[in-house]
Amino acid sequence: MAQKVKLSTIADSLGLSTATVSLALRDSPLVAEVTRERIKCAARDLGYIYNRRAASLRTSRSGIVGVCVHDIMNPFFGEILKSVENELDRQRQTFILCNHHDDLAKQRSFVDTLLQLGADGLILSPAIGTPASDIRLPEENDLPVTLIARTVEGSGVLGFRGDDSYGMGLAVDHLVALGHRRIAMIGGTALTSTGRDREAGYLAALERAGIEFRPEWRIEGPRNRHSGFDAAATFLQIDNRPTAAACFSDLVALGFMYGLSRAGLRPGVDIAVTGYDDIDEAAIATPPLCTVSNGQSEVGRRAAEALLARLAGQPAADETILITPELRVRQSSDYNWPD
Amino acid sequence: MAQKVKLSTIADSLGLSTATVSLALRDSPLVAEVTRERIKCAARDLGYIYNRRAASLRTSRSGIVGVCVHDIMNPFFGEILKSVENELDRQRQTFILCNHHDDLAKQRSFVDTLLQLGADGLILSPAIGTPASDIRLPEENDLPVTLIARTVEGSGVLGFRGDDSYGMGLAVDHLVALGHRRIAMIGGTALTSTGRDREAGYLAALERAGIEFRPEWRIEGPRNRHSGFDAAATFLQIDNRPTAAACFSDLVALGFMYGLSRAGLRPGVDIAVTGYDDIDEAAIATPPLCTVSNGQSEVGRRAAEALLARLAGQPAADETILITPELRVRQSSDYNWPD
Helix, strand or coil: CCCCCCCCHHHHHHCCCCCHHHHHHCCCCCCCHHHHHHHHHHHHCCCCHHHHHHHHHHHCCCCEEEEEEEECCHHHHHHHHHHHHHHHCCCCCCCEEEEEECCCCHHHHHHHHHHHHHCCEEEECCCCCCHHHHHHHHHHHHCCCCCCCCCCCCCCCEEECHHHHHHHHHHHHHHHHHCCCEEEEECCCCCCCCHHHHHHHHHHHHCCCCCCCHHHHHECCCCHHHHHHHHHHHHHHHCCCCCCCEEECCHHHHHHHHHHHHHCEEEEECCCEEECEECCHHCCCCCCCCCCCCCHHHHHHHHHHHHHHHHHCCCCCCEEEEEEEEEEECCCCCCCCCC | CHHHCCHHHHHHHCCCCCCHHHHHHHHCCCCHHHHHHHHHHHHHHHCCHHHHHHHHHHCCCCCCEEEEECCCCHHHHHHHHHHHHHHHHHHCCEEEEEEECCCCCHHHHHHHHHHHHHCCCEEEEECCCCCCCHHHHHCCCCCCEEEEEECCCCCCCEEEECCCCHHHHHHHHHHHCCCCCCCEEECCCCCCCCHHHHHHHHHHHHHHCCCCCCCHHHEEECCCCCHHHHHHHHHHHHHHCCCEEEECCHHHHHHHHHHHHCCCCECCCCCEECCCCCCCCCCHCCCEEEEEECCCHHHHHHHHHHHHHHCCCCCCCCCCEEEECEEECCCCCCCCCCC
16 A cells, blocks of 8 residues: 655655645746746656545545536536635635536546545535435435435435425416416426425415316426427417416426417417526526516525535434425516516 | 554454555445445545555556646537547546636646646646746656647647638638628637637638728627627628628527528528538538638647657657648538538
């Protein structure tokens, strides 16, 4: 087994000070280039880089936090991550990301990597089908976990997400108030807690309004812009076509509006459309997208704060904190709405 | 200094086989839950997790590749990363991501993390102002680097990017062929090689067409959807307003089209618009976006292949490989174009 190489070992082997060696290895111009080269060669020969990893064995914190979501390219996660990053930056934590694409094996492999690296914590939006034991495993191995956006029954850790059922209710109540009686719901899947809760909110709002739900109004599946675009064709073939569509997310709604336009229909005039998330793009879209603000920045900030509190010694809490969403009325639901 | 703890140490302390300990630590159901718990407790007491890191000292490969770009949420990078991920998955490399947001300190801190972790390689779209020495440092410390999208003079490593000057020329030649003589260029900055090369392509195409460039046609800066939206207001105030706009990227063009619509103008009818990148959304947008395909998936695939070849022992090559872009004509440049 290799001996640990310290800066002083390299310094001694060359007859230099430890400070000089340290500066040279960080490529400081304070050390002459020839000397730097000599120091780097000696360090390499002695296997110093590997032993920088060994050095981390002596501290209990690596300064690394992992973040794993199903798709980092989704602006909803992008906005959560921006506020997570802000919090972690202030604590000088390095932040590494991974897409699991709802693949349990990928998620597990990232968790393994974090354990191997001795990471300080994990912020996770769990893949579809994540068993509670996959969250208890890192927890039991001193890698605290905070959940965002999705939660897992029995995981025993803190999670932050919007109150999806209430939020979808806000959108559907608004469409009902505008006079719509045939309202479709486009996108999302019952495989995620988000999908289940938003659908429950949609169904409850129809019931509140005394509207009998018709199964053909529910177009399940779409979760991105492209599948939202494709869903417009399906929507347009519904018998006794709905006059309004409450979409699972802004991406789905923006794609759906592209699809309506492609078919010659005007979103906000011919068909009322609502989104969910209030991503940056919603307010500038054509037409501006009526949507539900989902508190992304609050979810991100509070998840990061909770993780940092765990690192500071606070015990795990088995609780899901629901952030209250807000409706943002814009012209996609009613073109006559003032801009 | 802590002693290294081996699986056999844990096994001996409990009177179990090394195989059982190994299975239990990976949470295998082959080991009874009670035993697993006992093994995990012992492992924790002995500090075993830390020593999994030490274990990696004994192998020369960590199986980790870092990828660092200015903004992962930009779909252009998203599409490059998708193909990088495909290649790395096949080699069972774990893939960790970082946004540098064009902040050199953040980029350096990620490189430090990779060095500390003993990562196998780095795929980098360098931050604005990256000195060649910031790329030579990881290279000199056995962390091979492949550049994507942007390159750095004198870095001495392989880079892959689209031929941006040629590509922007394709878009502007197309606008000229449609009869436009006043053509603006929206977005991008001379601080990146991409920005400089696309601007050079724009200017060269005007010159080929015998059109004298007017400085007010060049709206520098926008690089995302929101700033593209804002640029429409600036564009609409240009004296003797251009009839066409060649945008720096699809995101800028999509935001710019939102901005034109907000002002009551129809992209493709009143103002011809082209983008750059051919992201997924371009083909479904309203109107469909005429753009330049930038070979994202080829850039990603070839960068990953090149890095894997380095890991297999191939020497570094000081070369930038230009991928040839292609024009995708759609209705945003000419509404009469067949869909």
